[in-house]
Amino acid sequence: MNDASDDIVIVGAGASGAACAWRLAAAGMKVTCLEQGYWRDHADTATTKDDWEITRTFDDAWSPNLRRLPEDYPVNDTDTPIKPVMFNGVGGSTIKWGAQFPRFRPSDFRVKSLDGVADDWPIDYFDLERYYDINDEIMGTSGLAGDPGNPPRKARPMPPLPLGPGGERMAKAFDRLGWHWWVSDVAITSRTYRGRGACNHCGPCDMGCPRLSRASADITYWPLALAAGARLITGARAFEIATGSDGRATGVSYYDAKGATRHVAAGTVILAANGAGSPRLMMLSASGRHPEGLGNRSGLLGKRLMHHPTGMVSAVFPEPMDNFRGAFACTLLCQHFYETRPEHDFVRGYQMQLVRSEAPLTFALGGHQPRLPWGREHHKGFVAGFGRTASLTVTTEDLPEESNRITLDPDLKDAFGMPAPKFHYRISENTAKMIEHGIESATRAFTEAGAVSTYPQRMLAYTGFHMLGTAKMGKDPATSVVDADCRVHDCDNLLIVDGSVFVTAAALNPTPTVQAIALRAADRIIATRRDRAGAAAATRAGWTPASSMEGAGR
Template sequence: MTATDRTPSDRADVCIVGAGPAGGIVAHSLAERGHEVVVLEAGPRVPLEERLERMERHQRPAHDWTDVWDMGGDRDAYSSTGDVDYPLNRTRIKGVGGTTLHWIGYTPRLHPKDFEMESRYGLATDWPISYGDLRPYYAEAESEMGVAGSEDNPFAPPREASFPMEAFPPSHSDSILGEACEELDIDVHSVPQARNSEGYDGRSACVGYGTCTPVCPSGAKYDGSVHVRKAEEAGARVVDRAQVQRLEHGPDGERVEAAVYATPDGTEHRQEARQFVIACGAIETPRLLLLSQSETYPDGLANSSGAVGRYLMDHLLYLVTGQLPEPTGQHQVGFTTSVTHQFYDHEEETPGSFFVGFLNYAGPSPVEAALGDGGWGDDVTTAVGRSYGGHIGTEALVEQLPDPNSRVTLDDSQTDDHGNPVPDVHWTVGDYARATAEKAIQVQRDILSEAGARVDYATPDHSPLSGSHPMGTTRMGEDPAESVVDPRLRTHDLANLSIASSSVFPTGGAMNPTLTIAALSLKAAEHVDAAL
């Protein structure tokens, strides 16, 4: 087998850090325009043929979630010091394709109000761009990723064309919860998702493994490796297992000159380029900038505002599940097919935005329970027949506001496998999000109660789960004193450094962020192309 060449390219127009969906989309867009593109990715390549084995890891009790994608150890070390523990290695994946290798696949657009929080409610800040500005990029992102959806959502923002694919049909549990919502005057509709309901873009229709998180073995669910492959076909070079240690700027501090990266044997290389794009998520992006401190930027690269790492947001996730008196025969589908956005837009400032989705949930695994009790063979079969399929459940994603004290910093007491300080994630939730959560949990309980279910679990309102959607740590804005990047996604401080990531979100709304990341990545690529 030929050894992988991880030495720098002699010539590069653009160097991109990160090969997730943002990095892949930017790389593909720029390579198609004829530019010489190099992508540096900290993690390995994950061939599609390996994913079935990774799914099997997930299904075996001996393995936990992080084992599926080999997360952990010195490379992925971090600290969590906020009010709520932040399970970073369950929310991210380092590898070609990035965190979309295990995402759920939902692709809603943010609403116009999410761009106008200060103007509408006197809260947080406005984005320097509007929904209208991002609208054509949203449409392009839906086409590029392949989104299945329906125009049945009366609360959705305006759009310009139908979805690329038809929505998935409602599930059996959707009908049970939908009837309850009808009695409660709650409108129910489909949820757009980057999962093929038919063959699309050379990938098959969903074949129903039901293991969308943490792994889709068929490739029917979109992930960032799709655009990485397209970028390589267009001439881009993608170097895996090449951890970028720092960015180095020129003597005047106005331009980045090189990305310094380390290969698996510890050798450091410098990749020079005319333009640089950081696309490694809302935790590693600020960490890289902070690690790139210099005499010119003693507080971290591109950090003259002091905003690098600050304003960390996530979506609070609340689950409420229950059991019906009669078995339903519901089997795990693996993704949500029906939701309600009825509680998203609001006139008053509180409670904030949230949405409720119906889980295609069959209950706790009876196989794992039986094995844990020492059962085997017929014991497991009996347990499955007795208890599988009588449960229903809901999930809610809840909005939180940006807070400068919620942030990513460097923890000098721990180092990674190359001796760099690890990220310290200090996630602060805030009273606004907690008040909104109370409303969301009550709506979830009302739905299950109306459906005749006995609630058997509810996420405590004071101890939310992470939606696995970190955002906001290199925020976008017009004022260089208050933000890190401008509306063109270029850093205020360095003329050839752009950021494509959820880290640029000034506010986070309560919608899954990946489609917005993709739309912003297309926008960033357009601006980088113009600069070249």
């Protein structure tokens, strides 16, 4: 770490930036966080208004290219079938998420050893286990211990959300098929928790939650971080990580809310701007010592982009189930096909996630199901289908490929003239086979459950919620961007703590793993500072700790 300054600056106030800020500030460190967006008023969310479904589609859409808020930056998504979706603001994309909260499995960290593809992580599940537990407590996780498909875990802070009629029906169908399923771990309160109301099962969790039942980093981590002394600057658009003559980071330059240029000096810089924003800022910070982008000696910065390509099967059942009631994406998971199997023509696997019915307008306009025809038959079709549907998403494990990448667009700029990220991405043959198998499995499950019709979609476009792997973690600086402690190999006082550092993507939602990695990285900074302080005190006292003498004279 840089001895010149004990200050820490974090770029990004989302899931990982908030967790990191709290952990460091609670340890007494001076932390400043720069956030491009602003605070959200959860008491004034779109779901409190009659036109919330229209707002959800346009003004408050998932994609910044559709939303076009002043705090957004555009993305060039013309060269990818999966459209990147993200949100700038305090809480980051947890403002716009469904709050699925699964952990990686131990096998997800050992893909190369087990299946001969991709790479192994330099850390494993058990390195993160205690941080997963801490994160469960702060985010407020509801779920059920005892899943035989995952390592033993302590009880969740709250019991699981109810399955509802549709979930119970599908659970019985999975049981008859002999396929393993389990209730979802979710960052949604099933009862009153730390001043947050219990979920009332209204449904559109991605729009925000006036009851604060659905967790987001602004209502969980940030109150704790601010109380511990962290400073948060909103409307701060970072445009450069400044470096000294030695190539190490010296701080972050940004445009404030009025467009003025500002700078925060720091001994440690931490990036938490997601798998697109972090590599983008590092590319924008090229210098004489870092001509290809800051920390890009390996040439991997921006490469190995992984999403979770998602297919879906939707079904209509013969009787109403009011399946629109409840958290829209949080019911149960079937991970029966999660691991590599010799009988499959693909490696790794996928999970199926039960999604509830759409709201009225979305159903009428064709959300998960085909659009209802206009005219005399429209109302008849609406009555026959609304509240009788459910969907199973097929979430696949996307293996890393260097051809899938993010670059700086030569033409598209944001409001301040900064190059936008451009996505270059193709679905692999392995992933396509996974999706096809998942479509067949989901169709079979719905048929077993008694559905009268099914409708498959082999690729959902606006599912680029997870942008992973663009600054790979690893031991070797020649084949990775950061080390096991999230420090950039070529700039050891610069860290990345978001999904950029992922080595593999697993086949499930990454937020708990992102936050666990961020908490662990913060603890490594704390330990390093304490070791340094202890060594300095020992030197002043006139003696040298024995640990520093290991190997002396060899």
